[in-house]
Amino acid sequence: MDRVPLPVQGAALHAVFALPRPLRRLIAGAPIRRDGLELALDAQLLLRMLALTDTSLAGGDHLDARAQLELRRGLVGPGVTGVRTRDLDIPSDSGGPVPARLYEPVSLGTGSPLLVYLHGGGWVIGSIETHDATCRYLARNAQVRVLSIGYRLAPEHHFPAAAEDALTAFRFAARNAESLGADPSAIAIGGDSAGANLAASVCLQTAQTMGKGPRPVFQLLFYPATDGTTRRRSRDLFADGFFLTDDDMTWFLDHYCPDLDLRSDPRLSVLLADDLRGLPPAYVATAGFDPLRDEGNAFADRLREAGVPVVKRQHDDLIHGFVSFVKLGTRFREAMSEAAGALRTGLALRSRANVVDLFRPTA
Template identity: 40%
Template sequence: MEWAKFIFNKFFFVGSLLVAAMFIVIALAVHIWQTTDEGKLPAKTAVILHAVNNNLVSLDIDIQPPQFLSRSSGGGNPLLVEERYVPVKDDGQIPVRMYRPQGEGPFPVILYYHGGAFMEGYGNIETHDNIVRSLAARTQSVVISVGYRLAPDYVFPTAVEDSYAALLWAKEHAEDFQGDPSSIAVAGDSAGGNLATVTAMMSRDRNGPDLTAQVLFYPLTTFRDIELESREIYDSGYYFLSRQVMYLARDLYTPNEMMRSNPYTSPLHADDLSGLPPALVITAEFDPLRDEGEKYAQKLADDEVPVQATRYRGVMHGFISLYEIMQSGRYGLQEASAFLRQAQEGEIEQMPYQLQVRQPPQGMDRAREQAEAFAIAAYLLGRTGVDIFRR
C-alpha cells in the first residue's frame, strides 16, 4: 500500500505542476494580448481581438466548443420571421426581414439598418441577424431589417432613398403584420447608424412618418476630413475598423466629393437637427468612430433633441453584435431596449446633455468575464498551438 500511495502522490504532484504551468501560460498569453500601444485592454476584449485579428476564429466569433460562454437573449415565445420585398426607386426592390412577436399586437415597429461600411461584402441582413432578433425579443416589437442597396454598384443617395422607402412601406403596411403605424422607430449600427439618423432627417424634411426614437450604435456621422482623436488613435484595424476601410467606403459610397458635404451623408454638419426624434447614441472607447458619434449627440442636444449618450469603456467597434459573449454588449442591448420602450410610451424627456461613461463589467460580471476570457484563451491555445507572444 505504501508504494501505491507513493505513486499516487508522485502523479498528483506532477499533475499539479502541469496544471500550474498551463495556468501560467494562459495567464501570460492573456496579459500579453491585453497590452497594447493604446493602453491595457480588459481580458475578454483582448482575447476576442487577438482571436479575430490572428484569424483563429471568424469575425462572427466562431468559438463554439466552450458553449457555456455563449448566452442568447433567451426566454419568451419564439419570434415569427418573414422575408419580404419592398419597392424602391427605379422600379427596383430590396429585401427586408421581419421579426415579429407572436400574438395579435399591434406591436411597435423598429426599422433596423445594418452596418458594413455601405459596401458589398462587409455587412447585410444575415450578418446582423442576432442583434435584430434580440431587439425584437427584448422590446416586443416588430423589427424590420432593411437590405438597402450597396456600393460600388449603388452610390449615394441610393442607400438613403432605399432606407426611407422601407420606412414609408412599413408605415403603410404596418397593420398587415400586426405593427402599430403610430409607433415607429429607427435604429442602426456604424454605417447603419448613419442611415438611421439620416432617414429620420429625411422623414422630417419630407413630412414623412413621425418617429418615436432613433437608436444609433457607434454611428458614422461625417465623411469630411476633420481632426478627430479617435480616428487617429484607433484606425489601425485592430479594433475591427481601419482607416483603409473608411477611405474605401468614402470613395465608393460618395465618389463625388460634393456628396460628402450633404447632410444626408454627413449629418454632423447639418445646419439644423431640430425636430428629430429622441436619440440614444452609444459609442465604444476603442473605436475610430467614437468622437464623431459623441459630437453628433452633442449637436442633437444643442438643437433641442432629447439625447441619451453613453460611451462604453473597454470595448471596440461592433461590440453590441458580440453580446452573446461580451457582457458590455448585453449592457448595450439592455440600454437600447429600455430606451426604445420608454420612447414607445412617450417617456423620454428633455434633459441637460451629458455623456455617460459606462465602466467595464464590475463585481460578479467582471469575475465571470475574467473566467470566460481564460477559458477562451485556453481553448484557442489548445486548438491552434499559436505563439502566445504574437499580438
C-alpha cells in the same frame, strides 16, 4: 486558424470565452489602455482571437469582403430563440424591390412598436443575414417588432442609393404598420455604423418635410458615422488594431461616395446639417476604442444643442462592432441589454400628445 473549418473555429472561440477570467486574461495579455481608457477583457480577448485569423473588414475586392463576412457570421453562434421571422419585399421606384425581414417575438401581441433596422458594413458589406442575431436580440429584449432592411450596397450603387432605400423602407413601414402587426404611431428607426448613418439620415429627411408624411418617434444609433468630410482625433488614436481600422474607413467611403463634393451632403454627413431641430429622441451609443467615436459623440452633442432629447452613451471599454458579438462575452451583452432597455423605455414614454410637441421645430 484559416485552415480550420469555420464550425471548429466557432467552437474554439466560444470555448475560450467560457474559460475562467484568469485564463482569459492570460490569453488576452496585459490590459490595453489608451486615451485614459481601459479596453474590456472581452473585447481584448476577441481581438486576440481575430488576430489568429486573416480577418479584415475591408480591402481588396468588395465581393470577396462581403463573402468573408457572410462566412464568418456563424462564428459567434446561433441567434436568439423565441423570435419568428418572415421575409418580404418592399416596393421601390429605384432599382427594384428592397428586401426586408420582419422579426416578431412569439409572445408579442399585435399593435406593438416597430423598429426599422439598417445593418452596418460601411455601405459596402453586411446584410440582413449578418445582422440576424442583432435583430433577434433587440426584438426579444425590447419586445418590439423589428424590420431589417437589405438596402442597396456600393460600389454597384453609390450614394445616395442606400439613403434612398432607407427612406423608402421607413415610409413603407409607416404605411403598412398594421399589416406588419405594429402600431403606426410607434415606429422607431435604428442601425449600427453605416446603418446608424442611414437611420439618422431618414430622421433628418423626414423632419425636413415639416409635418408632411410620417416620421420616426425614436432613433437608436450604435456608433454612427456622421461626417464624411473631417478626420477627428479618435480616428488617429484607434487607427489600427481595434477591429475597424483607418484604412477600412477610407475604403468604405471611397466605395460609397467617390465624389468628394458630395460628402458634405447632410444625407451622408448628418452632423453638417444646418438644423437638427425636430429630430426624434435618440439613444446614441459609441465605443471608447472606435475610430468613429468622436463623430458619433459630436452628433449626440449637436442633437442636444438643438433641443432633441438624447442619451449620449459612450461605452469606454468597447470596440466598434459590439452589436455583432452579443452571443460572446458578457460585456457585449450588457451594452446591448442597455440599448434594448433604452429603446423599450423611449417607446413606452412617448404618447400621441407629446409626439407633436417633440417634433415641432422651436424658434
